[in-house]
Amino acid sequence: MFSSRLQSVLLGLITILGFIQASSAAGASYAKHPTRRIAGISVIDTPLVRAAESFAKQHSSHAVYKHVMRSWLYGTLMLGANETLHRNVDPEVHAVATLLHDLGWDTTKNSPLISTDKRFEVDGAFAAREFIHNHKDGKRWEDRKVQLVWDSIALHTERSISFFKELDVQVVSKGIIMDFSGPAYDVSEDDYAAVGKVFPKNDFKNAVNQSIIWLCDTKPKTTYDTWMQPFGERYVEEYDPRGKQRIDLMFQNLTLKGQ
Structure with missing residues (x-):
């Protein structure tokens, strides 16, 4: 009986240690990405993220471009304020999904991104997926990361669903919502205001x-x-x-x- 209990305890410890190690490895992996500063905030700076920002700017009005930038920065502040999010949310997935979340608002005549029969959120999700598949670095993404981007964009307006999805999906939705509702989720009023000064929402x-x-x-x-x-x-x-x-x-x- 003692041996059986000891085995159970050891198995439990191994499981816990494995989870901690995996979580730490994820955090360390995400921390390896290069960064730059926007509005005083350190953000991930990879070729794919740079390309996503450029693509969003190309297919958005200036006002909508500023919105996606603010949303990205608010979400990034969330990641920095919460250790669980910081360790478990992929900042590149978060950046690409947030930057591309309103591609379905491309009002350019005959835009290839816009369908006649799908909600704008779904148009944006498909356009973002194609963007990733066409980028040399995006081609190396595993399917799960691409799916997280798709889900984040397709569900970003449906809080009753997105708030109960993976953490990556939740943060994208909550960062976007903050641009409408104000600072929340441990984002300070000062940091929120600093973002608005660089990307005003007038x-x-x-x-x-x-x-x-x-x-x-x-x-x-x-x-x-x-x-x-x-x-x-x-x-x-x-x-x-x-x-x-x-x-x-x-x-x-x-x-x-x-x-």
Whole structure:
């Protein structure tokens, strides 16, 4: 019996030590990345991240570009303020996902990034995945990292889902949300304000309104029954979600004849 208990204790210790070692290895691996400073914040600086920033700038208005930069910096501050996040969230995954999260707002005429039948979040997720696959360093990424970027972008507006996904996905969503709601998640008011001085949000409200209105106007079917629907109802003439929401489709298909 004593031998059995000893074996159980040793097995438990081995498991714990293995977890600690793996966590430390992950943290050490992430710490090896080169860095640069933006708004006084140390951020990861790899060719892939630089390319992602450039790609975002190419496919965004100036106001939206500033938004993705602020979101990235807020998320980076989160990583620096929380040891668990610092050790377990891949800063390159976080950077690429956050920088590319609004590719679905590319209003350029005939943009290859924009579909006619998908929500903007999904357009952005697919565009980011293609960007990674086309980059010489991204080609070496394991599938899981690419999937984390896809999930982070596709779910970034759906807090009831993204907040319960992997830590990488959570941080992307929370960093983006901070640009709307203010400092949180151990990000100080001073650090938050410093980011806003470098990337001011004076034009952000109008950019958000125009982007969502554009989606409701150009591909309304992707906005029905979503958080975007009120923008269409309020600002887009002839926008009509009646009979096109999930409750309508459910009752239409489930109601028997004669009832």
